[in-house]
Amino acid sequence: MIKAILIFNNHGKPRLSKFYEHYSEDTEQQIIRETFHLVSKRDENVCNFLEGGMLIGGSDNKLIYRHYATLYFVFCVDSSESELGILDLIQVFVETLDKCFENVCELDLIFHVDKAGIAGAPARAVSAVKNMNLPEMPRNINIGDISIKVPNLPSFK
């Protein structure tokens, strides 16, 4: 199960956060900060998995992240999720955003947090991805370079 979805920029500013378990606001911010510290010091060409340790709910959990231009997309998941699957999911999520905003960039997320109904978007992306039969995706795609068609999602507007 996905425990949390965090999006923050290269400076650790949260751009979108969704916790699927309740934490107090302070704890949430602390988790975001710590996650940022863990993720930000990693090189570009290392693997995308991090053992999250005690960040969210115990050692069963992993952080799976991708770094696009100025944004980090971090999913915290437990062991019932396929690591590679989540990586693909992040990809689809980003592509969905890209489709919604036409060439998504950090500013879109900042200014349209509500418009995209965006906190719901990850969940929708999850179901959308699960609907389609994914071919193995090329990894480390650039954000502007979309090679897969995003399936028909329920409209966000």
Next chain:
Amino acid sequence: MALKIVKGSIDRMFDKNLQDLVRGIRNHKEDEAKYISTCIDEIKQELKQDNIAVKANAVCKLTYLQMLGYDVSWAAFNIVEVMSSSKFTYKRIGYLAASQCFHESTDVIMLTTNQIRKDLSSPNQYDTGVALTGLSCFVTPDLARDLANDIMTLMSHTKPYIRKKAVLIMYKVFLKYPESLRPAFPRLKEKLEDPDPGVQSAAVNVICELARRNPKNYLSLAPLFFKLMTSSTNNWVLIKIIKLFGALTPLEPRLGKKLIEPLTNLIHSTSAMSLLYECVNTVIAVLISLSSGMPNHSASIQLCVQKLRILIEDSDQNLKYLGLLAMSKILKTHPKSVQSHKDLILQCLDDKDESIRLRALDLLYGMVSKKNLMEIVKKLMLHVDKAEGTTYRDELLTKIIDICSQSNYQYITNFEWYISILVELTRLEGTRHGHLIASQMLDVAIRVKAIRAFAVAQMATLLDNAHLLTGNTQRNGICEVLYAAAWICGEFSEHLENPMQTLEAMLRPKVATLPGHIQAVYVQNAAKLFATVLRSQEGNTEGTAAQETSQLMIDRLPLFVQSANLEVQERASCILQLVKYIQKLQQKDVEVAEEVNALFAGELNPVAPKAQKKVPVPEGLDLDAWINEPPSESESEDEKPKAIFAKEEPKHSRPRHTEVDEKELARRREARKQEQANNPFYIKASPSSQKVYQDAPGVEHIPVVQIDLSVPLKVPGLPMSDQYVKLEEERRQKERAEKKKKEKKKRKEKRSGRGKKHDSGPESEEDITPAHMVDIVTEEMPENALPSDDDDKDPNDPHKALDIDLDKPLADSEKLPVRSHRPTEAPKSPAEDGDTESAAPQEPKKKSSKEKKEKKKDKEKDRKKSSKHKKKKQKKEKEEKEKKKKKKHHHHHHHSDGGGDESVQNGTVEEEEEPLPPMSNYCLLAENSYIKMVCDIQGNLQDGSQVVVSVIFENKCDSFLKSMEFNVLDSLNSKLQRPEGAGPHDGLTVPFQLPPGVSNEARFVFTVQSIVMPQKLKGTLTFIVKNEDSSTHEKLDFKLHFTCTSYLITTPCYSDAFAKLLESGDLKCSSVRLEGVNMPFHHLLARICFHHHFSVVERIDSCASMYSRSIQGHHVCLLVKTADQTVSIDAKCDEPSLLGNVLDEIKQTFSQC
């Protein structure tokens, strides 16, 4: 008014929207907090306005601020307001905010129940969707209980979009309200075969998530999943299913055998790496579960390892990582197959990615053997030197220690080498693991007797060079090793080459800069050293040298006496005084060395970490009881002043065994050994040392094995572990040459001398004998220690509650609650077995289950009325069955001779006695060919003027019923509560639609003024019948009958309170006689309890007192007696007309049956 609206909308134009807020925050980078606090003030103002658009905008901004870490819980109520807006755009904002900041302790959540229910049944699928999404984030046990049924209905919604969400949210409902799992599970199972792949995948996800935590309950689904696995082409679903199988196989090895083939096929055929990886993982799990039974799966193992090798060799770091991860799983059971890839793994140690290096390190743990340990550790030591980040270096350090110390130092053949490694590790800069190295040093020095001399020499060097370790404040962690060094030098000072030099090193002024606990050890061990030095000096020269040593102590110790650390201070002052006393004796030429040494005589034995916990409390020992009466004069002659140093000899540690006889002792010891042998957490005893304990109490008798000095013990300066590697090689070669000659003898020696722990090694390993026989002392454990290792399961784990058997057929009582605690009647199902009622295993509320059962029976009765003969026969049979145990026959008056002491208090009559007759509170309201309405009327305890009418609507036709409107013509006394703004004659919309054959319940609230008289209200239900081609408007008239009974509320009452009430004299009396009542007394009572909301206060034989209370607080007391089919009821109440009406109603109830 109009002006106000205009003004409001103009104001709105100047309000900030979210974009403005974000822009503002970005423009105020320096004083962000201040800016936001002014924004929050604005938002507070906006929330006070009536305009819902303004509120929604404010809530939207709050949601953003919440994400930035500001507490917005104060606006919870406003969020609920926005949630209940009818406009979707606002509603969505409300639900989004709620999902972000509501949680179980948010109290306004209870206000949302009805709103959410309304949204769930909204005709607009997006309303439903947003409610489901929001609910999934903040569902509470209450919400889960109240809404479970609605959500379950949505699982069969026409739109896959809703079905999918409903299925997913059921998981959250199960977590919060475990009772819902069994009733909902059949439908969830259906969804596994839903035509829509999204819904199917959602169902797979939910079941996988459930099964992962309690796999054994889902084994029966294996065939279904197996079918899905072979038929589905959706990789996401496949991955989930395959992961699920990974969890199931350990429980059912037969499943594993079946899985191997399709999984292998998938591995060969799939192009998706993620699927391949999960397949490999599950095959590994299967092989692990089979590892004991089936030997012939080496092909599969080979395939897995080979595929993993491909992953590891891939340039994609992610695959490399996962490959190593999976490899470590194989390692546990099939270390051999992994060991052949040692090259690859060692290569990964050089990877630039830290995560990968760490994974590779994990794997190394399982790859060492006696042969390659030195080589691998050497390689790791090189990495330690190269590593730049401290975390990775620390990780390396702990791994080195882990690898070396694993399974009781199984792979170490040369402990001198190990000590040198430890000493080399102390030269690491800035490590956090000083204490780890220290504890290893202590452990080895204490437990490996043969190594002590060498260890002491090394430690003395360390102490001499302490400045290297402490010089830099950054290296603080490492100074912990000085703790070990000082202790080892002190405790085993007899091995010291030059104790005087070490003593001086330990008393250097620089020591005072060390942490307190280390200083304390220094001081204490300086005293031990002093004792040793004294002995050697007194022995061979005249007193002056010894006196000089004493003087040295007296000179240096005051430094420690001034220490801020209390323990250092205390120990230093004690020892200082002692030394001063010794000096005095020395000046009188008294020989003191022996006595000083006696202070520290005796061997310290290692004690297992859990030993203290495991000391069993002997039988008959009450730890809380006084051993002696609390003494006024305490005798302290038994107290040993030295106990603080834990110097007791082994013998002293178990005086309590004296009472256990020898035989018992031997038996327990045997049991303990057995247990230890099976328990990986115990460090196992080599038999020889065990014997030492039991036979020889004195330290002198411990046979320390002679060391073959093929390795020089003294290494000048700090040791270089490398030279041991070389020496070891030479030694092994030499040994191999000698081996043939000695072989026979050695074998014998091995068996007797080295004990169990070495036996596990393979034959080739056995050839390498340790450099010297190592006599590893066991850690002490108390005799007959309790077998434990408690389950460390988290008691708060929500999944524990979901450990529910799902294969049992559903009992009738297991239904999801509908709206109230009274469930709807399910559409008639043909021929239900009456006996299933007995199996209602996990029912949370006994009472409600009872009610359900009763209703069930009621239905049966209705059905059977048509064939009365048959029914009677059946009933008799059934009753006889149940009565076999009790040997009673059913006649209503049998109870009077059943024994005089039967007495039931407080509550409804117990069910066990005889089967209760079926009863239902729901009475028919109205019925036509389209719809049937049954209703139940209940008073509202919280509000003395309210009555709640629960109406179950049942669709009897084949068409869809919608737009139902419920309306009642109000009387002066009773009025239907309508929402604010509705006219007094407007109808209430029923908040759901009815598909064919479905029933659902709605509740309506009425206000009543006087409750002393029964009331009748006329009402109408209008609805639209929708066929495929046409829709017609229909109506149904009904009469609502508010009996006085419905104003009564079942209230328990204790007999003493009841007696007081009767004595008070405020109550008016009335009585009634019922003739010809042909039913057992307890049935009669149950009927009164059930239909008229009374509770039994006390029952004696055929006489019972009962109590109830009206919603306006009237007390109603009954005394019911029965004799020969006549029941007399004496009643008292403070309101005579109410009482009269209630009694009439009771009479009517019994006249009907």
